[in-house]
Amino acid sequence: MSGNHHDSHHPGPESSAALRTKALEALLVEKGLISTDVIDAVVRAYEQDIGPLNGARVVARAWVDAAYKQRLLADGTAAVAELGFGAPQDAEIVVLENTPTVHNVVVCTLCSCYPWAVLGLPPSWYKDYAYRSRVVREPRTVLREFGLEVPEAVEIRVWDSNSDVRYMVLPERPAGTEQMSEAELTALVTRDAMIGVANVQVPVRVGRG
Amino acid sequence: MNGMHDMGGMHGFGPVVREENEPVFHHEWEGRVFAMQRVTPVPIPGGSRNNIEQMDPIAYITSSYYEKWLHSRIKGLIDAGALTAEELEARVAFYRDHPEAPVPRREDPARRQRMQERLRRVVESPRLDLPIQPQFRLGAAVRARNMHPPGHTRLPRYVRGKRGVVARFYGIYAFQDAMPAGTEAPPQPLYAVRFDSRELWGASAEANSVVYIDMWESYLEQA
Numbered sequence: 001m002s003g004n005h006h007d008s009h010h011p012g013p014e015s016s017a018a019l020r021t022k023a024l025e026a027l028l029v030e031k032g033l034i035s036t037d038v039i040d041a042v043v044r045a046y047e048q049d050i051g052p053l054n055g056a057r058v059v060a061r062a063w064v065d066a067a068y069k070q071r072l073l074a075d076g077t078a079a080v081a082e083l084g085f086g087a088p089q090d091a092e093i094v095v096l097e098n099t100p101t102v103h104n105v106v107v108c109t110l111c112s113c114y115p116w117a118v119l120g121l122p123p124s125w126y127k128d129y130a131y132r133s134r135v136v137r138e139p140r141t142v143l144r145e146f147g148l149e150v151p152e153a154v155e156i157r158v159w160d161s162n163s164d165v166r167y168m169v170l171p172e173r174p175a176g177t178e179q180m181s182e183a184e185l186t187a188l189v190t191r192d193a194m195i196g197v198a199n200v201q202v203p204v205r206v207g208r209g
Numbered sequence: 210m211n212g213m214h215d216m217g218g219m220h221g222f223g224p225v226v227r228e229e230n231e232p233v234f235h236h237e238w239e240g241r242v243f244a245m246q247r248v249t250p251v252p253i254p255g256g257s258r259n260n261i262e263q264m265d266p267i268a269y270i271t272s273s274y275y276e277k278w279l280h281s282r283i284k285g286l287i288d289a290g291a292l293t294a295e296e297l298e299a300r301v302a303f304y305r306d307h308p309e310a311p312v313p314r315r316e317d318p319a320r321r322q323r324m325q326e327r328l329r330r331v332v333e334s335p336r337l338d339l340p341i342q343p344q345f346r347l348g349a350a351v352r353a354r355n356m357h358p359p360g361h362t363r364l365p366r367y368v369r370g371k372r373g374v375v376a377r378f379y380g381i382y383a384f385q386d387a388m389p390a391g392t393e394a395p396p397q398p399l400y401a402v403r404f405d406s407r408e409l410w411g412a413s414a415e416a417n418s419v420v421y422i423d424m425w426e427s428y429l430e431q432a
Contacts, residue, residue, distance in 0.1 A: 014308060017276050021238035023300035024283060025245060026312045027292060033249055035317035038324045042244035045328045047233045081331035088247065088327045090335040092379060109217030109365055111258055112274070117332040121243075124235075125227045127274050133219040136367065140415045145224055156418040160217065162363040163399055163423035164335045164382055 051120035054085040055168055056189035058095075058118055060182045063173045073097055076168065080118055087116040091166040096159065098196070103150050104169045105143065105196030107135045108161045115166035119191055126195065136160055146197040169196040176202050210359050211366060213266040218367040218410070239275040246282050248324065253285030259361040259387065260284050336380040343398035343426065349375045350432040351402060353424065360387030364428045368420075371408050372432045376421060377401035384425055397425040 014022075028034040058080055062069035072079035076093035080086075093115055096104035108114065109132045114122040125131050135142045139156045143149075150156055159167045171193040177185060192198035216222075234240040246257065253260060260281035261269070272280065286292035304310060345351060355370035356362075363385050377400060384394035402424045406414035 014304075015236075015238075017242075017273070017279055018236065018238040019301050019304050020279060020283070020297070021241050021245075022304050022312055023297055024279070024286075024292075025241055026304075027296060027300055028245060028249060028286075029313050029315045031291070032315070033251065033291065034245060034315075035320055036312075036314040037316045037318070037321045038248055039241060039244040041321055041324055041328070042247055043234070043240035046243065047240070049328070051233075077332055077334045081333070084331060086329070086331040086333075088330065090333050092334045092336055092382075093332060094379075109367075110214055110363065111261070121233055123228070123231050124274070125225050128222075128226065129216055129219075129270070130222040130225045133216040133222050134225070136217045136420050137410055137413075138415055139418050142225060146227075152416050154417070156415075158418065158420045159401075160365070160420060160422040162365065163379075163385070163425070165379060165399070165401075165423055 046121055050087050050116060052118070052189075052191035052194065053186070054080075054083075054120075055115070055118035055191070055194045056186045058083060058085070058168075059170055059189045059194065060185035062095075062170055063177075063185055064182050069170075072170070085117050089116045090164070091115065091117065092164055093117065093168060094165050095168050095170050096157070096196075097170045098172045098199075100172070101154055102157060103143075103154050103196065104157045104159060104167075105135060105139060106159045106161060106167045106169060107132060109133070109136055110162055113161035113166060115168045117166075118168050119194060123191070143197060146192070148198055169194050171196075171198075171200045174200050174202045210262055210361070211357055212262045213264075213269040214262045215365050217365045234275075242275045242279045242282065246278050249282065249286070251286055251289050251291045253281065254288045255387070256361060256385075257281045257285065262361060336382060337396050339381045339396055341381050341396065341398060343378055343400070345375045345378075345398075345400060345426070345429060345431075347375055347378060351375055351424075351429045352432040353402070353428055354430055358386065362386045363423075363425070365422070367409060368402075368404060368422055371404055373402040373404040373408070375400050375429075376403040379423070382425070384427070386425075397427055400424050400426070400429070402429070 029036060062072050072095050076095040080093050098104055112122055112127045136158050139158050140150060161167055188200050190198060193200045261277045287294055352372050353368045379399040381396050382399040384397050388394045401421050404420045406418045409420060
């Protein structure tokens, strides 16, 4: 990696990118092209509201409601909209179902395409060169690095998002969750499971029962 | 273009590095860049991705994700005539010399209201309702064309010339590749095509794995 690491614990001169951003924002405000409150609102929305909790709710609903799951797999965009989720990003959302014989995993090798409406903005590793270059060529090895061992009998499908279609994985509902409510299930679903680099795990109960 | 960004299948980038409890933005400026990119009402000539792909390959590799967005936004504003390089550099120099100087603020409640409505809008499909008949059926054997356009394309190198099978038909979508000056890209049928890993990676392919990738019709020929 770069040896040009900035130590964020000590205040120092601003990075070149920070300075250029400041200069750009100042000029765009002065030209009347942007307003500060709109920029603040967009940053806040993506930091606080548009995130993987939306996707987790979609997954949990699909697990408890077979008719919803059917609609979700047939038309992901409409089924996500049904729950009221969005983002100012037009996208065709396609949901890929993991089964005992198929494991799906999503990447964008050319840039960083990602289903914002259900997962928010992608984590750094999704945008980094290692993941983008490797997961199409050696998905089993990459998933193993994530701690996910996919048996050879299970087909791995890597989906390279290069169009207006945005893919989300519907993970398998883990055994032992039959008694859980939709809200409890929602809490189990992780961002990584909806990208396809993890399965959904049931936490081991401690100190109860 | 055959650029640095087209990295599917490359070696040499090492393990995938993850960060626990990663923030959405690592630095405040990243959030400002993201938001300015989304809301500045000046379209980027040639598109934002094209600006990033046209970066010098060494700059592409060594710039962070939001540094690339910043570069693309600035170049787009300059190309569109909304900003000059000189005024930007002058302002950068001003903030370097006066780090305590604030960024001017401007409030526009009507615009903020419209943005907040957009942020609450449910997701919509960009599929186009046009009477175009797809040329390939589900299950058809196809080959990705072996083409190397110098401009923007969404056809990665690692599938060019490779044989696959049409797995899904998504409908009609706007075509995103760069077109010759003065011509508009006609919308096209869009498919997901399934490629066997052995077709893509030969003997080094991992067992029981496939790649699906979306294909506008002009990327495909009959196999």
